[in-house]
Amino acid sequence: KPKEFVSDLAVIGIYYFKDVAVLKNELQSVLDNNIIHGGEYQINDGIKQMMAKGMKFVPGKVDEWMDCGNKDVTVETNSRMLGFLHNDGEHLIDYDVKSENSNIIPPCYIGKNVVLINATVGPNVSLGDGCHVQNTEIKNSLVQTHVHIKNAHLDNAMIGNHASFDGDFTSISIGDYSVLE
Template structure:
Protein backbone atom coordinates (compact mmCIF):
# COMPACT_ATOMS: atom_id res chain seq x y z
CA UNK A 1 0.00 0.00 0.00
CA UNK A 2 1.34 3.43 -0.93
CA UNK A 3 0.68 6.79 0.67
CA UNK A 4 0.20 9.93 -1.41
CA UNK A 5 1.02 13.32 0.11
CA UNK A 6 -0.55 16.22 -1.77
CA UNK A 7 1.97 19.06 -1.71
CA UNK A 8 0.40 21.61 -4.07
CA UNK A 9 -1.75 24.70 -3.61
CA UNK A 10 -0.80 28.36 -3.50
CA UNK A 11 -1.41 29.00 0.20
CA UNK A 12 -3.05 32.35 -0.46
CA UNK A 13 -4.36 32.66 3.11
CA UNK A 14 -0.79 32.34 4.42
CA UNK A 15 0.78 35.08 2.31
CA UNK A 16 3.35 36.58 2.57
CA UNK A 17 4.81 33.40 4.10
CA UNK A 18 4.00 31.42 0.95
CA UNK A 19 5.26 33.89 -1.66
CA UNK A 20 8.62 32.10 -1.62
CA UNK A 21 7.74 28.45 -1.14
CA UNK A 22 5.08 25.81 -0.41
CA UNK A 23 2.94 26.21 2.69
CA UNK A 24 3.61 22.57 3.63
CA UNK A 25 7.28 23.39 4.33
CA UNK A 26 6.46 25.92 7.05
CA UNK A 27 8.02 24.57 10.24
CA UNK A 28 5.93 23.93 13.35
CA UNK A 29 7.45 22.47 16.52
CA UNK A 30 10.75 22.08 14.71
CA UNK A 31 9.62 20.29 11.52
CA UNK A 32 7.80 21.22 8.29
CA UNK A 33 4.10 20.44 8.44
CA UNK A 34 4.44 17.82 5.71
CA UNK A 35 7.28 16.11 7.59
CA UNK A 36 4.90 15.50 10.50
CA UNK A 37 2.59 13.91 7.92
CA UNK A 38 5.40 11.86 6.37
CA UNK A 39 6.58 10.52 9.73
CA UNK A 40 3.02 9.65 10.75
CA UNK A 41 2.66 7.66 7.53
CA UNK A 42 6.02 5.93 8.05
CA UNK A 43 5.18 5.03 11.64
CA UNK A 44 1.98 3.39 10.39
CA UNK A 45 4.14 1.00 8.40
CA UNK A 46 3.92 2.54 4.91
CA UNK A 47 7.36 2.89 3.36
CA UNK A 48 6.54 3.95 -0.21
CA UNK A 49 5.43 7.59 -0.35
CA UNK A 50 4.38 9.53 -3.43
CA UNK A 51 4.56 13.32 -3.17
CA UNK A 52 2.41 15.24 -5.66
CA UNK A 53 4.08 18.59 -6.34
CA UNK A 54 2.41 21.85 -7.28
CA UNK A 55 3.85 24.84 -9.11
CA UNK A 56 4.96 26.88 -6.09
CA UNK A 57 8.74 26.31 -6.23
CA UNK A 58 8.56 22.49 -6.14
CA UNK A 59 12.36 22.24 -6.12
CA UNK A 60 12.30 23.27 -2.45
CA UNK A 61 10.30 20.11 -1.72
CA UNK A 62 12.56 17.77 -3.68
CA UNK A 63 15.68 19.34 -2.17
CA UNK A 64 14.34 18.92 1.37
CA UNK A 65 13.02 15.35 1.11
CA UNK A 66 15.34 13.91 -1.53
CA UNK A 67 14.78 10.20 -2.09
CA UNK A 68 13.29 9.85 1.40
CA UNK A 69 16.06 7.63 2.77
CA UNK A 70 16.93 9.94 5.67
CA UNK A 71 13.28 9.70 6.77
CA UNK A 72 13.11 5.92 6.44
CA UNK A 73 10.89 5.87 3.35
CA UNK A 74 11.16 5.70 -0.43
CA UNK A 75 9.79 8.80 -2.17
CA UNK A 76 8.48 9.09 -5.72
CA UNK A 77 7.64 12.55 -7.06
CA UNK A 78 4.73 13.28 -9.38
CA UNK A 79 4.14 16.77 -10.82
CA UNK A 80 0.60 18.11 -10.89
CA UNK A 81 1.64 21.49 -12.21
CA UNK A 82 -1.09 24.09 -12.08
CA UNK A 83 -3.58 23.34 -9.32
CA UNK A 84 -6.84 22.02 -10.75
CA UNK A 85 -8.27 20.54 -7.58
CA UNK A 86 -7.64 17.63 -5.23
CA UNK A 87 -9.28 15.08 -7.53
CA UNK A 88 -6.94 16.13 -10.34
CA UNK A 89 -3.96 15.72 -8.01
CA UNK A 90 -5.14 12.23 -7.04
CA UNK A 91 -5.58 11.30 -10.71
CA UNK A 92 -1.91 12.12 -11.36
CA UNK A 93 -0.84 9.04 -9.36
CA UNK A 94 -2.96 6.64 -11.42
CA UNK A 95 0.02 4.82 -12.90
CA UNK A 96 2.18 4.61 -9.75
CA UNK A 97 -0.15 3.21 -7.06
CA UNK A 98 -1.42 -0.25 -6.25
CA UNK A 99 -5.08 -1.16 -5.93
CA UNK A 100 -5.37 0.45 -2.47
CA UNK A 101 -3.63 3.66 -1.48
CA UNK A 102 -3.76 6.39 1.16
CA UNK A 103 -4.06 10.12 0.38
CA UNK A 104 -3.09 12.76 2.97
CA UNK A 105 -3.14 16.54 2.47
CA UNK A 106 0.35 17.79 3.22
CA UNK A 107 -0.86 20.89 5.06
CA UNK A 108 -3.12 19.00 7.48
CA UNK A 109 -2.22 17.44 10.81
CA UNK A 110 -4.57 14.77 12.14
CA UNK A 111 -3.93 13.12 15.50
CA UNK A 112 -5.05 9.63 14.53
CA UNK A 113 -3.63 6.11 14.29
CA UNK A 114 -3.45 5.53 10.55
CA UNK A 115 -3.05 1.78 11.04
CA UNK A 116 -6.74 1.63 11.92
CA UNK A 117 -7.65 3.60 8.82
CA UNK A 118 -5.75 1.44 6.36
CA UNK A 119 -8.08 -1.53 6.85
CA UNK A 120 -11.24 -0.71 4.88
CA UNK A 121 -13.81 -2.36 2.67
CA UNK A 122 -15.54 -0.77 -0.30
CA UNK A 123 -14.00 1.66 -2.77
CA UNK A 124 -12.97 4.45 -0.41
CA UNK A 125 -12.72 5.52 3.20
CA UNK A 126 -12.66 9.01 4.68
CA UNK A 127 -11.89 10.63 8.02
CA UNK A 128 -14.45 13.12 9.33
CA UNK A 129 -14.62 15.52 12.25
CA UNK A 130 -17.39 17.68 13.68
CA UNK A 131 -16.85 21.39 13.02
CA UNK A 132 -18.62 24.65 13.79
CA UNK A 133 -17.88 26.25 10.41
CA UNK A 134 -18.63 23.60 7.74
CA UNK A 135 -18.68 26.19 4.93
CA UNK A 136 -14.84 26.15 5.08
CA UNK A 137 -14.61 22.46 4.25
CA UNK A 138 -15.88 19.59 2.19
CA UNK A 139 -18.63 17.97 4.26
CA UNK A 140 -20.32 14.58 4.37
CA UNK A 141 -23.93 13.68 5.11
CA UNK A 142 -24.22 10.40 6.99
CA UNK A 143 -27.54 8.55 7.28
CA UNK A 144 -28.05 5.22 9.02
CA UNK A 145 -24.33 4.69 9.28
CA UNK A 146 -23.61 5.31 5.58
CA UNK A 147 -22.15 8.25 3.69
CA UNK A 148 -24.87 9.37 1.28
CA UNK A 149 -23.77 12.83 0.13
CA UNK A 150 -20.65 14.98 -0.09
CA UNK A 151 -20.45 18.69 -0.92
CA UNK A 152 -17.44 21.01 -1.17
CA UNK A 153 -17.73 24.16 0.97
CA UNK A 154 -21.55 24.24 1.07
CA UNK A 155 -23.15 27.68 1.15
CA UNK A 156 -26.03 26.32 3.21
CA UNK A 157 -25.34 24.02 6.21
CA UNK A 158 -26.16 20.41 5.39
CA UNK A 159 -23.86 18.68 7.87
CA UNK A 160 -21.31 19.46 10.57
CA UNK A 161 -19.04 16.58 9.53
CA UNK A 162 -16.00 17.90 7.68
CA UNK A 163 -13.49 15.97 5.63
CA UNK A 164 -10.19 16.34 7.47
CA UNK A 165 -7.90 15.66 4.53
CA UNK A 166 -7.13 11.95 4.93
CA UNK A 167 -8.58 9.49 2.42
CA UNK A 168 -8.07 5.93 1.24
CA UNK A 169 -9.07 4.73 -2.22
CA UNK A 170 -9.07 1.80 -4.56
CA UNK A 171 -8.44 2.36 -8.24
CA UNK A 172 -12.22 2.66 -8.74
CA UNK A 173 -11.77 6.37 -8.06
CA UNK A 174 -9.82 6.95 -11.30
CA UNK A 175 -12.75 5.92 -13.49
CA UNK A 176 -14.93 8.45 -11.67
CA UNK A 177 -12.38 11.28 -11.90
CA UNK A 178 -12.11 10.78 -15.66
CA UNK A 179 -15.76 11.81 -15.98
CA UNK A 180 -15.71 14.78 -13.59
CA UNK A 181 -16.40 18.34 -14.67
CA UNK A 182 -14.88 21.38 -12.94
CA UNK A 183 -16.89 22.83 -10.07
CA UNK A 184 -17.97 26.46 -9.70
CA UNK A 185 -14.43 27.02 -8.36
CA UNK A 186 -12.95 25.71 -11.61
CA UNK A 187 -11.51 22.64 -9.88
CA UNK A 188 -12.01 18.90 -9.93
CA UNK A 189 -13.31 18.34 -6.41
CA UNK A 190 -12.47 15.32 -4.28
CA UNK A 191 -16.00 15.51 -2.85
CA UNK A 192 -17.40 15.07 -6.38
CA UNK A 193 -15.16 12.05 -6.90
CA UNK A 194 -16.41 10.48 -3.67
CA UNK A 195 -20.00 11.32 -4.60
CA UNK A 196 -19.42 9.67 -7.97
CA UNK A 197 -18.41 6.45 -6.23
CA UNK A 198 -21.60 6.55 -4.15
CA UNK A 199 -23.70 7.24 -7.25
CA UNK A 200 -22.21 4.10 -8.83
CA UNK A 201 -23.29 2.02 -5.86
CA UNK A 202 -19.82 1.82 -4.31
CA UNK A 203 -19.33 1.93 -0.55
CA UNK A 204 -17.51 4.85 1.02
CA UNK A 205 -16.51 3.98 4.58
CA UNK A 206 -15.90 6.62 7.24
CA UNK A 207 -14.55 7.15 10.71
CA UNK A 208 -15.03 10.19 12.92
CA UNK A 209 -11.89 11.70 14.44
CA UNK A 210 -12.50 12.44 18.11
CA UNK A 211 -9.08 13.93 18.76
CA UNK A 212 -7.32 17.08 17.58
CA UNK A 213 -6.80 17.93 13.92
CA UNK A 214 -5.88 21.07 12.05
CA UNK A 215 -5.92 22.37 8.50
CA UNK A 216 -2.93 24.72 8.65
CA UNK A 217 -4.33 27.16 6.12
CA UNK A 218 -4.10 30.41 8.09
CA UNK A 219 -1.53 32.02 10.41
CA UNK A 220 -3.73 31.23 13.42
CA UNK A 221 -3.87 27.59 12.31
CA UNK A 222 -0.07 27.48 12.11
CA UNK A 223 0.25 28.86 15.64
CA UNK A 224 -2.38 26.44 16.96
CA UNK A 225 -0.70 23.46 15.28
CA UNK A 226 2.66 24.51 16.69
CA UNK A 227 1.18 24.73 20.19
CA UNK A 228 -0.56 21.36 19.92
CA UNK A 229 2.51 19.53 18.64
CA UNK A 230 4.77 21.08 21.28
CA UNK A 231 2.28 20.18 23.99
CA UNK A 232 2.00 16.58 22.73
CA UNK A 233 5.56 15.75 21.75
CA UNK A 234 7.98 18.11 23.50
CA UNK A 235 10.19 16.61 26.16
CA UNK A 236 13.02 18.14 28.12
CA UNK A 237 16.05 17.55 25.91
CA UNK A 238 19.10 19.79 26.02
CA UNK A 239 21.95 19.24 23.56
CA UNK A 240 23.09 22.85 23.30
CA UNK A 241 25.02 25.12 25.67
CA UNK A 242 23.25 26.67 28.67
CA UNK A 243 24.89 29.55 30.54
CA UNK A 244 23.35 31.38 33.51
CA UNK A 245 19.85 30.57 32.23
CA UNK A 246 16.65 28.88 33.39
CA UNK A 247 14.80 26.21 31.42
CA UNK A 248 11.34 25.79 32.91
CA UNK A 249 9.46 22.63 31.90
CA UNK A 250 9.68 20.73 28.61
CA UNK A 251 12.22 22.62 26.55
CA UNK A 252 14.10 21.20 23.55
CA UNK A 253 17.47 22.80 22.83
CA UNK A 254 19.13 21.34 19.74
CA UNK A 255 22.86 20.87 19.10
CA UNK A 256 24.88 24.02 18.63
CA UNK A 257 22.29 26.26 20.25
CA UNK A 258 23.40 28.69 22.97
CA UNK A 259 21.14 29.97 25.74
CA UNK A 260 22.76 32.76 27.76
CA UNK A 261 21.31 34.93 30.54
CA UNK A 262 17.82 33.93 29.46
CA UNK A 263 14.64 32.16 30.53
CA UNK A 264 12.93 29.55 28.34
CA UNK A 265 9.51 28.36 29.46
CA UNK A 266 8.24 25.13 27.94
CA UNK A 267 6.86 23.57 26.01
CA UNK A 268 9.24 25.28 23.61
CA UNK A 269 11.70 24.41 20.86
CA UNK A 270 15.08 26.01 20.09
CA UNK A 271 16.61 24.89 16.79
CA UNK A 272 20.17 23.96 15.88
CA UNK A 273 22.77 26.71 16.07
CA UNK A 274 20.37 29.32 17.44
CA UNK A 275 21.35 31.87 20.07
CA UNK A 276 19.09 33.22 22.81
CA UNK A 277 20.83 35.98 24.75
CA UNK A 278 19.40 38.21 27.52
CA UNK A 279 15.91 37.17 26.46
CA UNK A 280 12.71 35.42 27.45
CA UNK A 281 11.09 32.75 25.27
CA UNK A 282 7.63 31.76 26.47
CA UNK A 283 5.50 28.65 26.18
CA UNK A 284 4.36 27.31 22.81
CA UNK A 285 7.14 29.04 20.92
CA UNK A 286 9.28 27.41 18.23
CA UNK A 287 12.58 28.93 17.17
CA UNK A 288 14.10 27.58 13.95
CA UNK A 289 17.72 26.83 13.10
CA UNK A 290 20.46 29.46 13.22
CA UNK A 291 18.29 32.19 14.72
CA UNK A 292 19.41 35.02 17.00
CA UNK A 293 17.17 36.32 19.77
CA UNK A 294 18.79 39.18 21.63
CA UNK A 295 17.27 41.30 24.41
CA UNK A 296 13.79 40.24 23.37
CA UNK A 297 10.61 38.62 24.68
CA UNK A 298 8.68 36.10 22.59
CA UNK A 299 5.39 34.33 23.40
CA UNK A 300 3.26 31.81 21.47
CA UNK A 301 5.11 32.38 18.21
CA UNK A 302 6.92 30.63 15.38
CA UNK A 303 10.29 31.86 14.15
CA UNK A 304 11.48 30.05 11.03
CA UNK A 305 15.15 29.53 10.11
CA UNK A 306 17.85 32.24 10.17
CA UNK A 307 15.62 34.82 11.87
CA UNK A 308 17.17 37.66 13.87
CA UNK A 309 15.21 39.61 16.48
CA UNK A 310 16.71 42.26 18.70
CA UNK A 311 15.09 44.48 21.29
CA UNK A 312 11.52 43.39 20.46
CA UNK A 313 8.52 41.83 22.20
CA UNK A 314 6.51 39.45 20.02
CA UNK A 315 3.38 37.42 20.63
CA UNK A 316 1.12 35.40 18.30
CA UNK A 317 3.67 36.04 15.54
CA UNK A 318 5.19 34.14 12.61
CA UNK A 319 8.50 35.38 11.24
CA UNK A 320 9.68 34.00 7.89
CA UNK A 321 13.10 32.61 7.00
CA UNK A 322 16.05 35.00 6.87
CA UNK A 323 14.09 37.94 8.28
CA UNK A 324 15.14 40.61 10.79
CA UNK A 325 12.95 42.41 13.35
CA UNK A 326 14.45 45.12 15.54
CA UNK A 327 13.73 47.82 18.11
CA UNK A 328 10.18 47.38 19.29
CA UNK A 329 9.18 48.69 22.71
CA UNK A 330 5.65 47.27 22.93
CA UNK A 331 4.24 43.82 22.37
CA UNK A 332 3.69 43.23 18.66
CA UNK A 333 1.76 40.67 16.62
CA UNK A 334 3.49 40.21 13.28
CA UNK A 335 3.24 37.96 10.22
CA UNK A 336 6.39 38.51 8.15
CA UNK A 337 7.50 36.68 5.01
CA UNK A 338 10.98 35.54 4.00
CA UNK A 339 13.97 37.84 3.53
CA UNK A 340 12.31 40.83 5.21
CA UNK A 341 13.67 43.54 7.46
CA UNK A 342 11.39 45.39 9.88
CA UNK A 343 12.35 48.14 12.31
CA UNK A 344 9.53 48.88 14.72
Protein backbone atom coordinates in the same frame (compact mmCIF):
# COMPACT_ATOMS: atom_id res chain seq x y z
CA LYS B 1 -26.34 19.96 0.29
CA PRO B 2 -29.36 17.71 0.44
CA LYS B 3 -32.87 19.15 0.46
CA GLU B 4 -33.94 16.63 3.11
CA PHE B 5 -32.16 16.30 6.45
CA VAL B 6 -29.37 13.74 6.35
CA SER B 7 -27.08 14.72 9.22
CA ASP B 8 -26.03 17.58 11.44
CA LEU B 9 -22.36 16.84 10.65
CA ALA B 10 -20.26 19.03 8.38
CA VAL B 11 -17.24 18.35 6.19
CA ILE B 12 -14.35 20.43 7.50
CA GLY B 13 -11.86 19.33 4.86
CA ILE B 14 -9.77 16.93 6.94
CA TYR B 15 -9.64 13.34 5.74
CA TYR B 16 -7.78 10.22 6.81
CA PHE B 17 -7.46 7.31 4.39
CA LYS B 18 -6.05 3.97 5.52
CA ASP B 19 -4.93 3.19 1.97
CA VAL B 20 -4.23 6.38 0.05
CA ALA B 21 -3.44 4.35 -3.10
CA VAL B 22 -7.16 3.58 -3.46
CA LEU B 23 -8.00 7.30 -3.35
CA LYS B 24 -5.18 8.03 -5.78
CA ASN B 25 -6.62 5.51 -8.27
CA GLU B 26 -10.10 7.00 -7.98
CA LEU B 27 -8.76 10.52 -8.44
CA GLN B 28 -6.85 9.35 -11.49
CA SER B 29 -10.18 8.08 -12.85
CA VAL B 30 -11.69 11.52 -12.20
CA LEU B 31 -8.85 13.09 -14.21
CA ASP B 32 -8.97 10.48 -16.99
CA ASN B 33 -12.72 10.94 -17.39
CA ASN B 34 -12.47 14.73 -17.10
CA ILE B 35 -15.08 14.88 -14.32
CA ILE B 36 -15.26 18.57 -13.45
CA HIS B 37 -17.63 20.39 -11.08
CA GLY B 38 -17.54 24.10 -10.53
CA GLY B 39 -14.74 24.46 -13.07
CA GLU B 40 -12.34 22.19 -11.21
CA TYR B 41 -11.63 18.62 -10.24
CA GLN B 42 -13.12 17.68 -6.86
CA ILE B 43 -11.87 15.20 -4.26
CA ASN B 44 -15.55 14.45 -3.56
CA ASP B 45 -15.88 12.77 -6.95
CA GLY B 46 -13.14 10.32 -6.03
CA ILE B 47 -14.73 9.72 -2.64
CA LYS B 48 -18.16 9.14 -4.24
CA GLN B 49 -16.60 6.52 -6.54
CA MET B 50 -15.07 4.80 -3.50
CA MET B 51 -18.46 4.79 -1.75
CA ALA B 52 -20.12 3.36 -4.86
CA LYS B 53 -17.64 0.47 -4.63
CA GLY B 54 -18.78 -0.26 -1.06
CA MET B 55 -15.94 1.36 0.86
CA LYS B 56 -16.89 2.54 4.32
CA PHE B 57 -16.38 6.05 5.60
CA VAL B 58 -16.63 6.84 9.29
CA PRO B 59 -17.04 10.45 10.34
CA GLY B 60 -14.65 11.74 12.93
CA LYS B 61 -15.66 14.13 15.63
CA VAL B 62 -13.91 17.41 16.25
CA ASP B 63 -14.39 18.69 19.76
CA GLU B 64 -12.89 22.07 19.01
CA TRP B 65 -12.05 23.91 15.82
CA MET B 66 -9.50 26.68 16.02
CA ASP B 67 -9.44 28.78 12.88
CA CYS B 68 -5.88 29.89 12.25
CA GLY B 69 -7.01 32.74 10.01
CA ASN B 70 -5.56 35.47 12.21
CA LYS B 71 -2.46 36.04 14.30
CA ASP B 72 -4.02 35.84 17.75
CA VAL B 73 -5.75 32.51 17.17
CA THR B 74 -2.72 31.07 15.36
CA VAL B 75 -0.42 32.00 18.25
CA GLU B 76 -2.94 30.58 20.74
CA THR B 77 -3.21 27.35 18.73
CA ASN B 78 0.58 27.06 18.64
CA SER B 79 0.73 27.50 22.42
CA ARG B 80 -1.89 24.83 23.00
CA MET B 81 -0.18 22.37 20.64
CA LEU B 82 3.14 22.93 22.39
CA GLY B 83 1.43 22.19 25.70
CA PHE B 84 -0.06 18.95 24.35
CA LEU B 85 3.26 17.79 22.87
CA HIS B 86 5.23 18.78 25.97
CA ASN B 87 2.81 16.90 28.23
CA ASP B 88 3.16 13.84 26.00
CA GLY B 89 6.92 13.89 26.57
CA GLU B 90 7.86 14.89 23.01
CA HIS B 91 11.40 16.24 22.55
CA LEU B 92 10.77 19.69 21.09
CA ILE B 93 14.20 21.33 21.26
CA ASP B 94 16.82 20.40 18.70
CA TYR B 95 20.05 19.05 20.17
CA ASP B 96 22.14 21.46 18.07
CA VAL B 97 20.75 24.68 19.57
CA LYS B 98 23.61 27.04 20.38
CA SER B 99 22.80 28.84 23.60
CA GLU B 100 24.90 31.51 25.28
CA ASN B 101 23.66 33.10 28.50
CA SER B 102 20.10 32.15 27.55
CA ASN B 103 17.10 30.53 29.20
CA ILE B 104 14.44 28.30 27.62
CA ILE B 105 11.12 28.07 29.49
CA PRO B 106 9.01 25.10 28.31
CA PRO B 107 6.96 24.36 26.45
CA CYS B 108 8.90 25.48 23.40
CA TYR B 109 9.75 24.12 20.00
CA ILE B 110 13.21 25.12 18.80
CA GLY B 111 14.39 23.95 15.39
CA LYS B 112 17.79 23.11 13.94
CA ASN B 113 20.69 25.57 13.77
CA VAL B 114 19.10 28.06 16.15
CA VAL B 115 21.39 30.48 17.98
CA LEU B 116 20.33 32.09 21.26
CA ILE B 117 22.49 34.83 22.78
CA ASN B 118 21.35 36.64 25.95
CA ALA B 119 17.82 35.46 25.29
CA THR B 120 14.86 34.19 27.26
CA VAL B 121 12.57 32.04 25.13
CA GLY B 122 9.25 30.76 26.41
CA PRO B 123 6.87 29.69 27.49
CA ASN B 124 4.82 28.82 24.42
CA VAL B 125 7.30 29.76 21.71
CA SER B 126 8.09 28.05 18.42
CA LEU B 127 11.34 29.02 16.69
CA GLY B 128 11.90 27.56 13.23
CA ASP B 129 15.20 26.31 11.81
CA GLY B 130 18.05 28.77 11.41
CA CYS B 131 16.76 31.50 13.74
CA HIS B 132 19.16 33.85 15.51
CA VAL B 133 17.85 35.50 18.67
CA GLN B 134 19.93 38.04 20.59
CA ASN B 135 19.23 40.32 23.57
CA THR B 136 15.59 39.31 23.39
CA GLU B 137 12.71 37.98 25.46
CA ILE B 138 10.06 36.03 23.57
CA LYS B 139 6.94 34.39 24.97
CA ASN B 140 3.65 33.15 23.47
CA SER B 141 4.95 33.58 19.93
CA LEU B 142 5.39 31.77 16.63
CA VAL B 143 8.55 32.49 14.62
CA GLN B 144 9.14 30.81 11.27
CA THR B 145 12.53 29.87 9.74
CA HIS B 146 15.74 31.87 9.27
CA VAL B 147 14.53 34.85 11.29
CA HIS B 148 16.92 37.28 12.99
CA ILE B 149 15.59 38.97 16.12
CA LYS B 150 17.48 41.29 18.43
CA ASN B 151 16.72 43.83 21.15
CA ALA B 152 13.10 42.74 21.40
CA HIS B 153 10.48 41.97 24.03
CA LEU B 154 7.89 39.92 22.16
CA ASP B 155 4.61 38.55 23.44
CA ASN B 156 1.80 37.27 21.17
CA ALA B 157 3.98 37.74 18.09
CA MET B 158 4.00 35.95 14.77
CA ILE B 159 6.95 36.42 12.43
CA GLY B 160 7.28 34.95 8.94
CA ASN B 161 10.23 33.29 7.21
CA HIS B 162 13.48 35.17 6.52
CA ALA B 163 12.33 38.22 8.48
CA SER B 164 14.62 40.51 10.42
CA PHE B 165 13.36 42.29 13.51
CA ASP B 166 15.22 44.78 15.67
CA GLY B 167 13.14 46.78 18.04
CA ASP B 168 11.02 47.06 21.09
CA PHE B 169 7.54 46.12 19.88
CA THR B 170 5.29 43.66 21.73
CA SER B 171 2.39 42.44 19.58
CA ILE B 172 3.36 42.13 15.94
CA SER B 173 2.58 40.18 12.80
CA ILE B 174 5.07 40.41 9.95
CA GLY B 175 5.30 38.21 6.91
CA ASP B 176 8.00 36.45 4.95
CA TYR B 177 11.08 38.55 4.09
CA SER B 178 9.84 41.54 6.14
CA VAL B 179 12.27 43.79 7.99
CA LEU B 180 11.53 46.00 10.99
CA GLU B 181 14.52 47.93 12.38
